[in-house]
Amino acid sequence: MSLLLPPSDRLEDLLGDLEAASKLPARSRLTSIKSTVEKATSLLYDQGAPPEELARLVDLLTQSNELDQASLAAITRNLYPSDKVDDEIVLRFVGALGHGCLKPSFPLQCLFLKWLVMVHHLLQNPTILSQVYGVLFNLLATAAIRPQLCHLLALITRRKHVRPFRIQSILNLSRQTGGDPNLTGLLRVFKNYYPEIIVGELTKGRAATFKHPDPNWRERLNEIQQQQQLSRQNDDGGTRNGFAVNSAIGRQMRGVRALFPAVHTQHAQESSVTLEEIDNAEALVRNLDKIELPTQLVAVLGDPLLQKLLLLRPNSEASSRVSNWVMACVGDVASGDADPALLLDMVEVIRDYAVSTKWLPPLLLSFFAKEFLPTWNGKDKQDMVFEALSLIPLLKFQDLFQILQPFENAILDNTPTTQLSLLSFYTTLLRRWGVLLQASPNLESLPLATIPDFITHVNTLTLALTQTSPRIPTFLAILDFYDAAAIGIYSRPKLLRHVNISIPPPLLVYLLTFSPSLAVVSRLCSILAAYKRAWESVMTSPTLRRQLTKRERDQVNIFNGFLMDICNCLWRGRAFSTTDLNAQGCRIPRTILPSLEAYVRSVDEDLSLGILFGLSHSPVLSLESISFVRELEDTEQGVLSRHAGPVTQPSLNQLATRGGLRLTWQDYRAGVLRYLDKKGLPGIPDLMYNTMKNLMKTRQSLSGS
Structure with a gap:
């Protein structure tokens, strides 16, 4: 400011x-x-x-x-x-x-x-x-x-600027000046493009190095640019537009980046196109099939233009060279020939490479699993490690676990903060897999069994978080993960045909159902509604129907149990009942129910435990329910008496006899669902309309009319 x-x-x-x-x-x-x-x-x-x-x-x-x-x-x-x-x-x-x-x-x-x-x-x-x-x-x-x-x-200078008359002009001028080091340095730049043409002895003389004129000035410039938030700087203080090679001239590269060779194409022919000639996106597209690969392909780790080229024109040799280079650096650290801090520098390099190519090669995954993660303290360059590992491809779960296990050991320190960081990472990873699977033309070739195994693995983490950090932001972060599963994967017909369904643990569902936040309850119901549609599609849709695995059949029974329990609480006024088919009574021990019922009666004789979590009495829904009634009363003409709340079926009948609002019990409950939907809380209406048969018929009749 x-x-x-x-x-x-x-x-x-x-x-x-x-x-x-x-x-x-x-x-x-x-x-x-x-x-x-x-x-x-x-x-x-x-x-x-x-x-x-x-x-x-x-x-x-x-x-x-x-x-x-x-x-x-x-x-x-x-x-x-x-x-x-x-x-x-x-x-x-x-x-x-x-x-x-x-x-x-x-x-x-x-x-x-x-x-x-x-x-x-x-x-x-x-x-x-x-x-x-x-x-x-x-x-x-x-x-x-x-x-x-x-x-x-x-x-x-680029290759197009190097012309015979200019070469001759520099040679003549250099002879006249007695070998000016600055001219010799420029001539060497020319020679990089045409080494077979410029062979004179003059290029072997003393040459200027063309270092940055004033590093302190550049540092201050970077600070000003960052303050204005108009430019993002890379390691040398410059902005890479991504469509020109990174020249080593004027750079002071540090750490592992100092080992990178500059992009340089040797033995270029007059008719060839080199990467050094490209300076904009149009030139890259126009010459994509003609560009010769540079001599040292490991430069891809540090050059954004070469990364784009290899992304558009994959090359197995380049991947092999990069992987070999990384493992050679690891070998130097292991043998004591290099500083262990080099591994941290490599993480930054690998992150840049992976983000640009949207891929982590197997040898780079091996580097993380075997070399870096076992010795990492879990804090240094954490954001870069997270970003790089979020590009892990879909592997067999056993292979994936070889990476996740040391990763979790390094990250977790028995605090909710690290657990939430890990959960956020897993959410990002699952979302990315969902996008990649949706775009994949050959799902059968992928290890799709990893998805349910991965979700089951994260279930343990989400349950732990409900105990270590029982807060609303934590609950919402947990729901982000299951949203990535239910909406990002199980709501996609293309994926549902091949990916087995894995549901959240029942204990987690019940804990979130009784959350003090309406946003949490609404999002939970949206996710459960998506899961229900997925189960129905798998079991009934002619195009998606497939044989359920034993694990899925067991999960169907569990899912039906907490679905019935939620409907009993929210809609049917029968909270904790076990008399219905599949009902589990929210897994509350039966011996506790009489004490709970006695307490409720002692507070208000007209109350019962069964209706305490319905639309009218629920701590998270009572305000929205009575607000719906208030809006109706404000718009209705001739209302002599207003409802004091909470609304029950007998209270609505009494209200009508006193000149108040005439509203049936069914219309009231359906109106509350519409009110919640209008307020941006569609989860509960979505679940009720997809679960309760009478509401299904109501919706069908309304849509038909």
Whole structure:
């Protein structure tokens, strides 16, 4: 949150003062401009320059005016853009380069070129400098700006820019200057594209390394960009657009990334297309089938463009090389030749690779299961580990458990926080599997038995959470997981034909049924309704009907039990009854019921235990039920008496005789269901309409009419 500054200390006002001063010679000004420059540079350092102010500043720097060189240089050194850099800004700086009486001084031009190098990753149009490549190249003869110019050219050079006349021009200029290291460095960049053409001895001389001109300046720029939330930086402080290779020039790679080779295609032919030539999405699509793979395919771990290419054009050799490289790094750590912290760095690399390719190869899974997870403390780079492992493919459960077991051992520390983190991860994993299965053209080839086994495995975790963290947010997180199963998988006819159904544990269902949150109860009922439709489809639908397994037949009986119990509580006024078929009485011990019934009678003689959890008396539904009645009374004309609540069948009859609302018991209950649906709580109506036969007929008659 930025502070409101006095008018004289706002960048826009300071710019106005600078522009006015630039038109007057120093001796004609009434006050010194030095303090204004200091305030402006301070604001630029703190907040950066927005696009409009940046354009005005560039005009001030590139056009001939009366400001002194020290002031112009100070502004240039603090010219931090807070947003992307427009093409017009770049072209103004390029146009200010070279000889001429109206051109800025050469020291100032050097600063311009240095600035273009440092903001190269923030250009709105990454190809703009490529479009003026010829203009920049022709300025190489200007010795005063040659070092910075060579650096910029090395940064933007692509294969299409390397032409025989340019090679010859650099060779001639290098001979004239006695082997300028900057020219030699640029020539080496050219040689990377045509090693068989450039064979001169000049490339073997001392060459500039083209390091970043000012790491501290770049670090401050990154902070400004992050504060403005307009750009996300990668490890070298740049923004990758994903459609150009990551050049190693100007980068200071750290950790395991320092081991990556840059994308480079050797032995390229004149007619071939290399990855280094691609600089936008259109070029990638146009040349997808023609692009030659780079020499060192392990570069895929660090380069987004190569990742996209291998995703669109899978290559088994690349996967093999990546896996071998990872295992070689693991071997170095095991033998003591590398720091154990290298494994943590590798997790970040593998995460980037997996997220880009949407796939974790078997050897990388083996790395997690055997090398990383057994030694991981469960905290370092946790988000990255979660994100990488959320891309685990659907494996046989025995193989999956070889990964989940060390993962759980590392994560869990007997606290609800870690249990919730694990449950959230499992929910993400199950949702992703559901999407992948729905898109799969050959389900029979997949280990689909893993889905019910996995859900059964997570059942233990959800039950534990009801004891360690019996809170509403925890219950909602638990329901997220079963929603991913019921809605994401069992509601899909394509999947239901092949995937066995696995229900939530009965104890969990009963605990959530008596939750103090209506949102929890409503979501639970929605999930149970989805499960019920899935069972019906499997057993009755001509297209989905299949033979139930013994496990599924046992689960049908259990499911019918708690379905009947919920209906007895919510709808039938027979809570905890066991007289109906399949009813389990919510598994309340029978010996406790007389005590509960006696307590209810002692509170109110007109109450009974059976109706205490129905629409009218339930702690989570009583407010909605009476609110429905209140709305009817407010819209009804001539109501002489209002219902005091809670509503019962006898109270409705008495209300009608006193001149109150005329409403039957069935219409009241159906109206409450409609009211809940209108309020965004469709779960209970959904379950009741799909379970109670009289309501099914009512809905069918309404839809038929």
